[in-house]
Amino acid sequence: MSLGEVTAEGTLARRDAVAEIEALRREVERLSVLARSERGLVEAIVNNSPHGVLVCDAAGKMTLQNRAAERIWAGSASPESVAGWGAYRAFHADGRPYAAGDWAMARCLSHGETIQPHEIDVLKFDDSCGVLLGSCAPIFGEDGAIAGAISVFADVTSFKQLEVALKAAHADTELLYHLTDSVARAETIEQVFATALETITAGLHTERASILLFDDAGVMRFRAWRGLSEDYRRAVDGHSPWTPDDVAPHPVLVQDAETDPTMKDYRPVFRAEGIRTLGFFPLVHGGRLIGKFMVYGAAPRGFPPRDVRIALAVGSHVAQGVARMTAGRQIERLLAETTAAKAAAEQAVRARDEVLAAVSHDLRNQLNTLSLSASSLTTLASKAGPGNLGNIAHRLQRTLSSMNRLIGDLLDVGAIDAGALHVEPVDCGARALLDAAVDLLRPLADERELRLVVACNDGLALRADTDRITQVLANVVGNAIKFTPVGGTIRIAARAGGDASFVEFEVADSGPGIAPDHLPRVFDRFWRPKSRVRGVGLGLAIARGIVEAHGGRIAAESPPGAGAIIRFTLPAR
Amino acid sequence: MRLGAKRGVLIVDDLDDTREVLAELFVHLGYHSIMARNGREALARLQEIRPDVIITDLIMDEMGGAELVRRIDEDARLEGIPIILVTGSGKPKAVEDLGVHAARVQTILTKPVNLGELQQAVEAALSDGARA
Numbered sequence: 001m002s003l004g005e006v007t008a009e010g011t012l013a014r015r016d017a018v019a020e021i022e023a024l025r026r027e028v029e030r031l032s033v034l035a036r037s038e039r040g041l042v043e044a045i046v047n048n049s050p051h052g053v054l055v056c057d058a059a060g061k062m063t064l065q066n067r068a069a070e071r072i073w074a075g076s077a078s079p080e081s082v083a084g085w086g087a088y089r090a091f092h093a094d095g096r097p098y099a100a101g102d103w104a105m106a107r108c109l110s111h112g113e114t115i116q117p118h119e120i121d122v123l124k125f126d127d128s129c130g131v132l133l134g135s136c137a138p139i140f141g142e143d144g145a146i147a148g149a150i151s152v153f154a155d156v157t158s159f160k161q162l163e164v165a166l167k168a169a170h171a172d173t174e175l176l177y178h179l180t181d182s183v184a185r186a187e188t189i190e191q192v193f194a195t196a197l198e199t200i201t202a203g204l205h206t207e208r209a210s211i212l213l214f215d216d217a218g219v220m221r222f223r224a225w226r227g228l229s230e231d232y233r234r235a236v237d238g239h240s241p242w243t244p245d246d247v248a249p250h251p252v253l254v255q256d257a258e259t260d261p262t263m264k265d266y267r268p269v270f271r272a273e274g275i276r277t278l279g280f281f282p283l284v285h286g287g288r289l290i291g292k293f294m295v296y297g298a299a300p301r302g303f304p305p306r307d308v309r310i311a312l313a314v315g316s317h318v319a320q321g322v323a324r325m326t327a328g329r330q331i332e333r334l335l336a337e338t339t340a341a342k343a344a345a346e347q348a349v350r351a352r353d354e355v356l357a358a359v360s361h362d363l364r365n366q367l368n369t370l371s372l373s374a375s376s377l378t379t380l381a382s383k384a385g386p387g388n389l390g391n392i393a394h395r396l397q398r399t400l401s402s403m404n405r406l407i408g409d410l411l412d413v414g415a416i417d418a419g420a421l422h423v424e425p426v427d428c429g430a431r432a433l434l435d436a437a438v439d440l441l442r443p444l445a446d447e448r449e450l451r452l453v454v455a456c457n458d459g460l461a462l463r464a465d466t467d468r469i470t471q472v473l474a475n476v477v478g479n480a481i482k483f484t485p486v487g488g489t490i491r492i493a494a495r496a497g498g499d500a501s502f503v504e505f506e507v508a509d510s511g512p513g514i515a516p517d518h519l520p521r522v523f524d525r526f527w528r529p530k531s532r533v534r535g536v537g538l539g540l541a542i543a544r545g546i547v548e549a550h551g552g553r554i555a556a557e558s559p560p561g562a563g564a565i566i567r568f569t570l571p572a573r
Numbered sequence: 574m575r576l577g578a579k580r581g582v583l584i585v586d587d588l589d590d591t592r593e594v595l596a597e598l599f600v601h602l603g604y605h606s607i608m609a610r611n612g613r614e615a616l617a618r619l620q621e622i623r624p625d626v627i628i629t630d631l632i633m634d635e636m637g638g639a640e641l642v643r644r645i646d647e648d649a650r651l652e653g654i655p656i657i658l659v660t661g662s663g664k665p666k667a668v669e670d671l672g673v674h675a676a677r678v679q680t681i682l683t684k685p686v687n688l689g690e691l692q693q694a695v696e697a698a699l700s701d702g703a704r705a
Contacts, residue, residue, distance in 0.1 A: 371686065392594070
């Protein structure tokens with residue numbers, strides 16, 4: 001049965017009652033003026049009517065009262081005059097009690113007016129409340145003067161109760177519809193909380209409510225509230241009648257915190273906040289408790305089923321809203337992660353393309369030299385003497401080994417990127433490492449008339465992969481050679497550091513130094529200062545990879561007015 | 574300054590080996606070879622001498638081939654000297670780098686350069702220059 005039908009039936013029932021009362025009253029009026037002999041008929045009709053009938057004479061003395069009237073009023077006052085009608089208790093719409101003269105009977109007698117059917121709130125003789133629907137009309141004697149009055153009424157208390165219940169049900173429906181709609185439209189979790197608090201305070205006629213959710217550590221935390229002080233929230237924060245793994249938590253209703261033994265510990269806090277009543281309603285989503293929803297009252301009160309239903313409905317909506325927002329945030333986070341992963345992948349592709357471009361360019365240059373040298377060999381083989389052939393052969397050799405170095409560097413960079421650069425540290429001496437590197441680089445330094453100055457204590461021992469560290473020194477010193485103007489000096493030193501727990505190597509040149517904005521980039525792959533020197537830009541990147549694979553660190557420094565300094569550490573023996 | 578009876582080739586490349594092998598080759602082919610390490614050096618050389626053909630690399634430190642071509646194109650005194658551009662980055666990239674000055678270049682060769690091709694390009698450029 002829907003609400004619409006009930007309303008229509010209720011209205012219909014009331015309309016029928018009004019029509020019936022009117023018809024009955026008119027019939028009694030008509031019969032009352034008939035001959036005395038026919039009074040028996042009148043009384044029969046009146047007595048068998050389900051509606052109350054009262055008749056009085058011109059002085060207000062009750063002359064007739066049917067059984068229904070006595071039943072409806074749960075008694076009778078049998079007034080002797082208008083003043084006696086005061087024994088019938090009733091109230092105006094504004095709550096004022098009826099005076100005797102306020103009764104329709106009295107007004108009929110004094111003014112001769114007919115009072116149309118109207119509702120009156122009455123207090124019956126058994127002290128129960130009720131609503132009567134009644135009408136009243138004067139009775140005229142044969143001389144045309146007012147001879148008395150007749151009142152006919154029905155008890156519509158149950159109709160009124162139904163009407164109130166229907167109105168309340170309708171209001172609840174409206175309230176819940178508004179809640180559903182607002183939660184569905186909410187774009188933030190705060191909007192869900194706000195609409196839930198608004199609904200519960202309006203629906204349960206309370207001013208205080210709150211929403212708490214479990215945080216990541218499984219502790220209930222206040223997320224939204226109305227009418228609660230900060231002190232109170234701090235005092236009860238984290239309290240929950242349920243644990244996060246409660247499967248089917250029930251609402252906990254505390255009608256009076258002063259007498260409820262479970263609330264004993266919190267009484268001082270409740271008193272300070274003026275709280276006597278509390279309702280704890282679980283927020284459950286997907287079978288999991290996610291938080292709670294609280295209502296508070298200043299006076300002890302019960303929680304009728306309707307209040308619990310409303311609170312649970314609000315709780316269910318909050319839980320859904322929270323879950324929806326959380327899911328939304330998770331989707332957003334996943335999207336952000338996907339976007340970041342895509343950007344990283346694109347960056348990796350770009351890096352690979354840069355590698356390919358740089359490498360193919362350098363390899364082509366060397367192939368070009370090889371190709372031209374081979375052509376020269378063919379062309380000149382017949383004409384040239386052995387000296388020229390020696391030059392060409394030497395050039396072929398040099399270019400081939402340069403290509404080989406480039407390919408080796410690329411393989412190293414690939415291994416460093418993959419975290420697969422393998423080093424085999426052995427016990428060795430710093431002096432031997434420096435000597436090996438200097439022997440390797442001496443011809444290059446001589447070509448540019450550079451001095452290589454080595455400073456190292458004998459007996460400075462460390463653990464290192466000697467081939468790899470020679471490669472690091474060759475790259476770092478080779479770099480210094482490239483950047484130092486003709487006639488300059490490169491100082492190479494090794495010393496003990498950090499309580500002899502590591503050995504520090506230092507390569508300092510007398511070149512122009514490194515610009516401050518370039519310093520953070522010198523160890524990047526494929527980085528080289530624009531338009532200065534040749535090279536793919538792998539030397540220092542590989543040096544860093546090798547040093548770090550040993551558990552050491554490498555850094556660049558460029559003091560103002562001096563050349564560049566590269567320092568790196570390796571574990572001491 | 575003219576370079577006597579022999580034709581002059583200006584070879585611009587920042588890789589020492591490449592520059593030297595080309596220079597030796599053209600000497601043996603009967604040319605006079607002039608070398609420059611980059612565009613800047615090439616422009617300095619062009620202040621003193623007028624070669625019959627210029628062979629230049631595209632990507633070089635200091636000043637690359639594209640900038641060199643632009644400077645030559647904008648210098649009326651250097652009009653009519655054919656230019657052969659050698660690139661390791663592919664022809665489209667070279668044309669893009671050259672922009673409006675691409676027309677100033679007779680031939681673009683990609684690395685690794687085939688000696689026969691280079692010789693043909695030089696001879697073609699010289700005969701074009703002779704007609705002009």
